[in-house]
């Protein structure tokens with residue numbers, strides 16, 4: 209059987225009164241961009257902490273890069289990079305010295321550190337800041353240094369926990385493009401947690417949704433959207449709103465003569481319009497947004 213980047217089987221993590229993760233199972237293939245989503249308190253950070261060897265499972269079997277996270281934590285750490293919020297940079301060191309400090313902890317040679325960091329500072333467009341103290345840096349610049357620091361040892365698997373949270377639109381776009389490049393061109397496996405569903409829409413191949421500690425959905429982004437497309441939303445503009453009252457279904461939203469419906473079966477909806485000879489100006493189906501899907505899944 210081909211090795212997976214991540215294999216999680218029946219993972220449970222209990223704190224005293226709270227079961228943060230309940231019997232979760234999922235895999236991540238090498239090269240995949242896996243978005244791990246869920247409402248606040250759903251269990252995302254706890255799962256990521258276990259995958260990155262920062263916390264120990266209560267039960268279950270977790271392998272990352274082929275290694276067991278408990279027995280072979282050291283080997284796992286050599287294969288992964290983590291960019292999380294609240295990561296510490298040393299204010300009294302320059303950007304380059306911060307990166308160098310962590311690279312040395314990985315036993316990297318000075319020439320290699322310089323070569324790799326030159327490349328990364330360049331790609332992330334902060335070369336001119338490399339010798340400045342990070343105390344002067346904006347949130348976006350600090351986040352870029354965190355990303356460089358995580359990438360310097362060339363990990364195969366990268367965990368990005370809310371990578372664009374609090375960043376301005378320009379920096380957000382440039383970081384998203386960089387994440388795409390890391391995954392599509394450099395083949396990195398990426399586990400992304402974010403509340404920004406536009407980001408997921410742009411970047412993810414696969415989506416897993418965790419709710420109250422349980423994995424409730426895990427599929428390709430397109431399948432998740434396809435599945436929910438079975439109950440499409442339809443926007444209808446009537447010649448006059450009285451016509452709408454002839455329909456048996458209630459609208460979700462009314463904006464003048466334009467009404468939106470969530471239908472169970474599009475053909476039957478169209479048949480009813482035809483049978484009752486209802487006059488329309490315009491009709492179109494609306495793709496469900498990931499936001500619609502997410503709210504639907506996690507509100508049950």
Ligand SMILES: Nc1ncnc2c1ncn2[C@@H]1O[C@H](COP(=O)(O)OP(=O)(O)OP(=O)(O)O)[C@@H](O)[C@H]1O
Pocket residue numbers: 223224226227228246247248249250251252253254255
């Ligand atoms: N160290 C801890 N001790 C006790 N309870 C904890 C601990 N860490 C997390 N929890 C609880 O476990 C549950 C899952 O928390 P977790 O931080 O994993 O959620 P999350 O999905 O990352 O949420 P958010 O999106 O808000 O970051 C929550 O009920 C949380 O209060």
